[in-house]
Every structure is written in C-alpha cells, then in structure tokens.
Amino acid sequence: MLQIALWKRLSILLVCVIGLLLATPNLFYGPVERHNDAATALERGSVPTPEIEAALAEWPSFLPSGLVNLGLDLRGGAHLLAEVQLEDVYAGRIDGYWPEVRDTLRDLRGTIGTIRRQESPPDELRVRISQPEGMQAAVDAVRALASPIVSLTGVGQTDIDVSGAGDILTLTLSEAERAATDDRTLQQSLEIIRRRVDEAGTREPTIQRQGADRILIQVPGIGSAQELKELIGTTARLTFHPVIARGADSATTPDADQLLLPDMEDEGVFYLLERSPVVTGDDLVDSQPGFDQNGLPAVTFRFNPSGARAFGVYTSENIGAPFAIVLDEEVVTAPTIQSAITGGSGQITGNFGVDEANRLAILLRAGALPAELVFLEERTIGPELGQDSIDAGQIAALVAMAAVVVFMVLSYGLFGAFATLALGINVALIFGLLSLIGGTLTLPGIAGIVLTIGMAVDANVLVFERIREELKTAKGPARAIELGYEKALSAIVDANITTFIIAVILFTLGSGPVRGFAVTLGIGILTSVFTAIFVTRLLIVLWFERRRPRQIEV
C-alpha cells in the first residue's frame, strides 16, 4: 500500500540535506564573501597577512562556500553594452598590404608604368597605373600575393580579392578573410577588456560576447558606467611616426600615405606625419607610471626586442629629425631625436595628472583595442538602491511565506503543515541550486522566488484536493492518499512542464535581469515539483506509518 523503498527515502533525505548545506552560506553572506576573497587572494599568491587570516577564519573551510551572486540591480555597479567597430581593422590590414603591393608593382614598371596610391574607402586599396594595357599583368602579380585562409569555413579561399578596371587596380579583403578578421577582432577586444577590468581589480566582472559584434560588460561595485567607459572605452593605440611637418593647419590635405593629426595640448596645432608607423604599441612589453626629470607625471614604457631594434635603427638614422608619439589619433609629443635610442625603453610626458598617467600605463600594459567601441547601452545602479531592493524583497518574501503558511494550515490542517515544511525546504533548495551553479539573483529573480512560493503549494493543493475526493469513495485513508498522488500526477506534470517551457524561452531570448528571473523560475519549478511529489509524500508516509490512523481529515 503506502510504501516508499528505503533507498528512495534515503535519497530524498540526502537531496534535502545537500540542498540545505549548499544554501547555508547565503545566510552568512558577509563573512563567507570575505572568506572567499581571502581564499582567492591566497591562491593568487598573496602573502598571508593577519587580515587575510582573520577573514579566512570567518567561515570554516570544510563547509560549502558557494554563494548566490547578486545581480547589478541588487549590488549596484555598471552595465555596458559595447559594439566593436569591426571595420576599423580593415583599414589597418589594407595599409599593411600597401608596401608589398608597391614593391611588386615596381618590379613590373616596364609593362605597367608608374604607380600611385589613390584615395579610397578605408577598406579598399586603389592603385592607379599609368599604362592601363598592363592591367592584367598587374592584377596577376598582386593576386599572387594572396595567401590561403586557414579557417573552418574559409577552406580553399584566399585572403584578398584583386580586380582591375581601366587604369585602377583595386584590392579588397575577401568575404572569408573579413569573417576571420571580425572574429579575431572580437576575441582580441574581449581579451583586452578583460585584462583592463582585471587590472582595475574589481570583483566578479561579467564580460561576454553577444552576437557577432557586441560585448556585454558588467562590473559590480564600480561607481558609475562613466568610470568603466573611461577604462575600457579608450582604444589606447600608441604609435611612433616620422614627422614631415609641424604647425600645419587643419585645411592641409594629406597625401594618401600621410596623416594629419592634431596636437593633444595645443589646440589648432597639427602635424603632418608619415602614415606607416615606425613602431606600435603592440611591441610594448611593459608600461609604468612615473615622473620625468622635472617631477611631472610621466609614463615609461619598454619595447620587446624587435620593437627595440626597429626603434634603434630608425633613431640612429634620423638624428636631428623630429618624430611623433601618437596616442589614439592625437600627437602626445613630438620630440627631436637627440641620439640613437637603442636601449628599448622610453618615456611619454604630456599634459596629464598622476591619475591619468596611472590609467594610461594600465591601458598600454593591457594592450590596445584593435577597434573602437561604441556604447549602445549603459546602466549605473547605486549600491544603496540595490540594498533597499534586497531589504524590500526579503520582507516581502517573509510576509508572503507567513501568509501562505497560515492559509495552508487553516485549509488542510496537518497536511498543510507538511506542505509548508516542504515549502521551506523548497526555498532552501532554490538557494542551494543557485549557489551550486553560480546563478545570479536579480530583483525580478526575488519576485520569481516569491511567485514560486505561491505556486509551489499548487502541486500540494492538487494532491490534497485529490485525496479529499478519493476519501469519499476509496477504501481507507492509505488507499486514498495513494490514489490522490497517482491521479494528481498528470495534472502536476503538464502544468509544470508548460511553465518550465516558458522559463526556457525567457532564458534563451532574455537578457540581464530577465534571464536572472528565468533561472530562478526554472529552478523553482524543478524544486517545487520535487518537494511536492517526494518530500511532502515522504512526510505524510512517515506520519502515517507511526500513527496508522483509521481515518484522516485533509
């Protein structure tokens, strides 16, 4: 009759105990968090200081220490959605082909005549040749420069498309090469943003790729989205260019292989520079904030061997000539080369304060972003607002729980009490599971839990109502209980699967807080079905075995 095998009883009990254990750390959020931070600090190789030891001792390490992450709306912090301007990279790639193309075409001077680079959109290279009848030869020669692409989708394709029309030869990146470049650009941007945020030392940032060209960045605890943008929004592309002329005005039109850039400090002063840099920030190995000989904040840097060699060769050949240090399309400074710089290190002084020097050093150390970022969405939530929400949510959850308990006990007596006990276990299991998978609790997520409290009793109600009905007809209470569970099952399963489908859809299509809500809703459904079908049943059966009542009232 009413029987549950011993192994089933034990496993139900085990699941409950594990769930409760996993949920416990959340009751001691502060101490556990400090304990975890201390543990991470030690893992990273920090020297154990008394503070770290004290923090470590706040929570015994044999107990689980997983916590539910608090979402930005609860903890406060900044949220940014950035779009990577993938096309930015094409221009650089195209510029990279120019010297090679120029040298190749020069060798063919006999058939194609003189060559000249033309103005073009940034993702194209256009070259005019003076003898159009040699175009086929030119195209063939340039095409030979193409190299095959190594990627899953681009098998058998090359990286450039070359075509000739009239006296203009056009070189563009092929579709496959663009796709591969885009992917690489995004990966690089992700990596660099991650490094910059890590350097700033914040806790548990979320940095995720979204779609083809977007990056989602969430940093809890940071003061404002503005601060975060300053950190990650700067491209920090550092380049060193030979100077052609200083003091040119903005009306000058540079040639195709020249650049006209403004001075960072003096407004209205422009420099005419050679387009190809001598060395770039990619060749930097280290960068530190410091002070120059006049005691002004400065940033020192060191080149890797190849950068150092290139810089050394250039400076020794151009003593007396000026060169420009360019940061994000602005000339920071343009000193004259006094002597060959072969040591591979240097220093940038400009009009910046200590904070800026600090940030610039971090940016240079983390590397330049390959492309510019445009911010599509930004949100800042103050920590106080989050705390208010947590408090309000907690009170609401407790009141909801109390109301439901009273209601259930009044309606179903002892069975109602069993159901509320199961409800308590249910909430604990939700927190346990959330901690286990490192889920994030958001404000709608709290609402989801409160809603689950309301809905979790549904399965119990279905069963209890069914038992009531069966009591009218069935032979004896044991049979009624058994039939009640049996017949209510299909309704419970259908009703919860449908809601679960909704949770899955919310999770797949939603973002941010909606996603957090979907996770709690989904977990809530799983745990409430488990507690209703197994835990409450086990409680009833245990009670029944002890008392063996002739008749029951539900």
Next chain:
Amino acid sequence: MRLRLVPQDTNWDFMRWRHYTFGASVVAMVASLAIWLLVGLNFGIDFLGGTTIRTESSQAVDVGAYRDALAPLDLGDVTITEVFDPTFAPDQNVAQIRIQAQAGAESVTPETIAAVEVALQTVDPSLTFPSVESVGPKVSGELITTALIALAAAIGAMLFYIWLRFEWQFAVGAVAALVHDVVLTIGIFALLQIRFDLATIAALLTVLGYSINDTVVIFDRLRENLIKFKKTPLIEVMNRSVNETLSRTLMTSGTTLLALVALIVLGGDVIRGFVFAILWGVIVGTYSSVYVAKNVVLMLGVERDPKKPSDAGTQFADIDA
C-alpha cells in the same frame, strides 16, 4: 474546523454564464486593443531609447525647478516625475527624470549626463543619482523584436505542447485564453499608463506560464471526465470538471495572490510595475481558464467516438498517470 473557500460539493452551473462572459471577454479584448492603439503604451527606455536618471534627496522634489534647470540644455523631450512609495524613509524624496534619445547618438553621451547632473545639483546640492540608465535607439529596436519573438515563441510552444498532450481543440482553447490574458494585460498597461519595459515582457511571459498552468489542470480533469462519462453532454462534463477543480483553483490563486500582494505592497517601487503585471495576469488568467479556454473548446466540440477513445492526447498521458 477547516477553512473552506467553497462548500464541499458544489454543483454550480458555470457554463450557464458562458455567453455573457465570452461576450464580456471579447468586449474587454476589443477595448484593450482600442486603448492600446489610441492611447498607446508608456514605453520605457528599453524600447524607445533614451536615458532615465533616478534622483534622491533629503529635500522635497521640485519638479518645476528641475525642469527650469534642464531647459537650457536643450535635450528635447524631458519627463520628470516624482516617485512615491510607502517603503521610502520620511526624508527620502525620489524623482525619475527621463530624457528622449538624442538625435544621431547611439547612446546618450556622457557629457549630456554629466551636464544634467550638474544642472540639477545647482537646484538641490544634496541630490544623489542612485541609478542612471541609458539605451541607444539601435539596441532598443532589437529589444522590441526579441520581446515579440519571445512572446510568439512561448505561445507557439504552448500550442504545440497542449496539442501533443490533449487534442487540437484544447490547444486552440488554451492559446485563445493566453492571447486573451496578454491582450488584457497590455490593455491595462495602456489604460493606466504604467511603464512598459523589458521586465513587463518577463511578467507577461510569467502570466502565460501561470495561465497555462491553470488551464491545463482544468483540461486534465476534463479529459479524465470525458472518458468516465462517455454519454453525458460535453457542457455538463465541463461544468462537473470546473466544480471539481474549483477548490484547488481558488486555493492556488489565493496563495499566489497573497504572495504577490505582499510583494506589491512591500517590494519597493522599482519592481511594482513588474509585480502588478503578474498580479493582474493571475486574476485574468484564472478567469480565462474557465471562461475562455473551455468556451472555445465547447464551440469547437470534442471528438468523442467511443471506438477510438480520445487517441492522440491520452496515449501520452497514460505514461505518467
């Protein structure tokens, strides 16, 4: 003595009111659609783009002074509303400032936000800005699309699942009830001009989940009774099923409503709109499971050939019964 929401054995003739209730539902839906189209929804920045700034101060909010301070910035459409909430402390004065998406910008520029903050602080130096949110027009357009896809996907999935587990008439009935619930919820949001944002979409989907839950429980009982009482007219079997599940329906709605009322009163103003949508949806959803879903099934009729006892649905249903 037990608390009973309904007498033990009811035999109320629910379906007697079906013409009136169905008519009322149709009228309510038409009215909702009309308000939606004529008045429009009060879309949040998630869907329109723009910036919202929440201000908090110990001094009273002076909407006029705020507006005057912002006027020289020439920001286009600026809405300033004071926020009241029983959970606020006595000296906590909160206002919400909303700035339309600026032309040509993907996102409101940081300079604009900084200028707004400075301008406001000249009015009230103790102002703080607990939250600043800004969504560009590009993203907001996509968010609308995604939200619509999510709603459509949810309804489609329900249609398919119910069709699989029951019969197609049930699926049509259940989905009619879902559409009814969604339309009425959108209607009340348009009527009361409650802010409609991403969280509201989540709430709508939750309402779908709750409503389908309720509908399925009644359908489950109907399916069972249809097998038990093969000769009884459909309308009587329906009445019987509603009566049998009435106690459960009220208990579940009751507990859920208790929890939601606790949230709406004590949960703070940030999630009030979200909770309100769910609260309204639970009430409408409970009603629609009886009066929309079953009405539609009644109109469509159910195949009750005794030779092939309700094939498609129950063959799966037996697995876990």
